Amino acid sequence: MKKRDHIDKTPARLDFLQSATGIILALFISGHILFESSILISNNAMYNMTQFFEGYYFLGSKHPMIITALATTVLLIIIVHAILAMRKFPSTYRQYKMIREHTLRMNHHDTSLWIIQVVTGFAMFFLASIHLYIMISQPENIGPYASSERIAVDMMWPMYLLLLFAVVIHAGVGVYRLILKWGLFEADQQKFMKQRRALIRTIMYFIVTLYLVVGVASLWRYMSIGYEHDFDDGARYHPVSELPQKVQK
Numbered sequence: 001m002k003k004r005d006h007i008d009k010t011p012a013r014l015d016f017l018q019s020a021t022g023i024i025l026a027l028f029i030s031g032h033i034l035f036e037s038s039i040l041i042s043n044n045a046m047y048n049m050t051q052f053f054e055g056y057y058f059l060g061s062k063h064p065m066i067i068t069a070l071a072t073t074v075l076l077i078i079i080v081h082a083i084l085a086m087r088k089f090p091s092t093y094r095q096y097k098m099i100r101e102h103t104l105r106m107n108h109h110d111t112s113l114w115i116i117q118v119v120t121g122f123a124m125f126f127l128a129s130i131h132l133y134i135m136i137s138q139p140e141n142i143g144p145y146a147s148s149e150r151i152a153v154d155m156m157w158p159m160y161l162l163l164l165f166a167v168v169i170h171a172g173v174g175v176y177r178l179i180l181k182w183g184l185f186e187a188d189q190q191k192f193m194k195q196r197r198a199l200i201r202t203i204m205y206f207i208v209t210l211y212l213v214v215g216v217a218s219l220w221r222y223m224s225i226g227y228e229h230d231f232d233d234g235a236r237y238h239p240v241s242e243l244p245q246k247v248q249k
């Protein structure tokens with residue numbers, strides 16, 4: 001039997017699966033924050049976006065169950081991604097101390113980024129679960145007024161703010177580390193490698209900052225709607241053109 005037949009490919013396969021689920025989640029969140037920032041354009045824009053995801057434009061009526069199905073799928077991908085990532089978490093205080101000392105001594109950017117990813121990933125175990133549970137159980141409660149009420153009146157904004165920072169930083173650092181890991185955009189010569197890494201890192205910081213600004217601005221807009229609007233009658237947002245019709249979310 002040849003020597004290579006003995007090589008266990010499982011770790012490589014698990015690594016690949018972790019990268020693949022990470023890329024899917026990074027793509028999801030970059031779309032999510034942009035779709036959801038439609039509130040910065042207008043209430044109507046966010047309302048139309050919600051209708052789109054509820055299938056109104058291609059099925060002819062609203063089906064909030066689509067949101068439930070989407071959120072459940074995302075949750076399952078997160079669970080797989082997290083289980084695979086946990087293999088690499090420091091499992092004892094001793095391991096953690098060794099990594100910390102190494103990072104401080106070496107002042108090594110990429111190791112510090114890895115620690116940031118572990119911390120943000122851990123925070124998301126809790127924060128993303130809360131958010132996804134609400135999306136799965138109340139898919140019909142999404143819209144300019146419903147979302148603003150949840151964020152401002154139900155005081156969900158601190159959770160969203162923490163989740164926003166955790167997920168954007170986690171995704172940005174994750175994609176940067178994937179680029180290095182799979183050797184994408186590598187320079188031909190060794191002497192250019194450091195500059196290339198620094199360039200990729202600068203682009204990553206720029207994109208992360210951009211997403212944080214958009215995310216905070218959207219959150220701010222939801223909060224101002226939430227504090228300005230009177231929710232006492234329980235009516236949900238609907239465009240002026242639909243006013244005489246049945247009230248919609």
Ligand code: HEM
Pocket residue numbers: 029032033036037067070071072074124128131132135141142143146147148150151160161163164165167214215216218219
């Ligand atoms: C299919 C699954 C998801 C749906 C349908 C969804 C939907 C929404 C909606 C409608 C909002 C506005 C606030 C509200 O109505 O409560 C929101 C906000 C937010 N979601 Fe999600 N979400 C999903 C998954 C996720 C995941 C997996 C993450 C991150 C791990 C995430 C992170 C956030 C963040 C950070 C905000 C606040 C954004 C901001 O500050 O602009 N969401 N989401």
